[in-house]
């Protein structure tokens with residue numbers, strides 16, 4: 001694992017922006033695996049800036065997002081579809097038909113998950129962006145005694161419901177389930193960039209850095225991948 005320790009959030013975001021922009025320049029029809037949460041917001045702002053300055057174009061880029069609450073209407077301002085439109089897609093020249101987020105209103109969840117995995121496989125993710133939950137989750141793969149390889153519906157842990165309630169009126173309004181790519185779908189990306197910022201992620205990062213695999217810290221599964229860059233702020237590192 002390549003580790004880049006940054007002094008702060010701005011530097012972390014800049015490093016990630018440079019890496020993603022370099023890919024978009026060298027492979028204009030690349031597939032980006034995207035994440036939500038506050039951590040990648042600076043990256044998305046950086047990409048919008050590079051688009052606005054004419055440095056990069058997203059006209060041929062495809063995207064697949066890691067996860068979505070379930071059930072949730074994509075028009076709900078707390079949905080991950082809404083987040084992605086607002087933070088990135090609405091500000092760049094991407095074809096929205098080429099942007100994919102699991103459907104929070106899918107009636108047949110099994111079918112939605114199987115089709116999402118097919119899509120991820122067909123597109124082939126060049127760079128997967130990951131954040132990390134303070135309990136070590138990636139996407140919505142929560143700590144458990146076992147982990148699921150493919151896209152699936154999952155119950156959110158109380159810890160995650162509480163952590164994410166800051167975006168909702170109250171914890172009661174946070175959906176209790178989510179659709180998420182599985183560990184196998186995530187590891188199928190050619191390259192992984194994990195962004196981590198903030199002292200409340202320190203414990204999860206320490207576990208990741210042992211190099212071992214813990215199902216109670218799903219982020220450690222990226223230790224199985226041979227092209228991972230961890231871009232981490234000083235306060236989250238050791």
Ligand code: GLP
Nearest residue numbers: 035036037038039131132133139
């Ligand atoms: C959310 C998302 C994850 C994200 C994580 C951390 O629940 N499902 O993909 O990495 O929580 O969020 P934040 O970056 O806001 O700390």
